Amino acid sequence: MFRGENKITLDPKGRLAVPTRYRESIVSDAAGQLVVTIDHRDRCLLIYMQHDWEDIQRKLTKLPALNPMARDLQRLMIGHATDIELDSHGRVLIPPNLREYAGLNRDVVLSGQGTRFELWDEVLWVAQREAALQAYRGNQDLPPELNAISL
Numbered sequence: 001m002f003r004g005e006n007k008i009t010l011d012p013k014g015r016l017a018v019p020t021r022y023r024e025s026i027v028s029d030a031a032g033q034l035v036v037t038i039d040h041r042d043r044c045l046l047i048y049m050q051h052d053w054e055d056i057q058r059k060l061t062k063l064p065a066l067n068p069m070a071r072d073l074q075r076l077m078i079g080h081a082t083d084i085e086l087d088s089h090g091r092v093l094i095p096p097n098l099r100e101y102a103g104l105n106r107d108v109v110l111s112g113q114g115t116r117f118e119l120w121d122e123v124l125w126v127a128q129r130e131a132a133l134q135a136y137r138g139n140q141d142l143p144p145e146l147n148a149i150s151l
Contacts, residue, residue, distance in 0.1 A: 008107075082098065
């Protein structure tokens with residue numbers, strides 16, 4: 001289970017060191033095999049353990065290809081999906097085209113989201129977080145599903 005915010009520095013080659021606390025589970029649960037793709041809503045990348053991604057890809061490929069929105073989602077998520085591997089130093093190489101899409105520079109944030117990570121440029125992460133906090137402050141019109149959660 002991935003959770004928490006991790007500030008990380010990308011090296012000049014586009015590699016990031018996966019925080020130590022996640023490495024063991026990535027190696028034991030996925031043999032170090034990960035998949036990175038773009039997020040279709042936000043300017044960030046999604047990183048999944050390979051077996052979790054395969055489940056998502058199956059669901060995506062079952063969507064009706066004649067539906068333009070479904071086809072666009074398939075093109076975006078499957079078309080950009082790239083296999084990456086945890087190296088012996090606990091690093092992964094993020095491909096240049098994906099770094100460009102997400103606007104990743106030197107300072108990034110790896111955010112654990114349960115079964116996946118989101119990888120953000122740090123400046124975009126802070127802006128997105130602040131926008132989300134503003135949207136929820138004082139909002140009395142939450143969907144019923146959110147009102148039912150006691151935090």
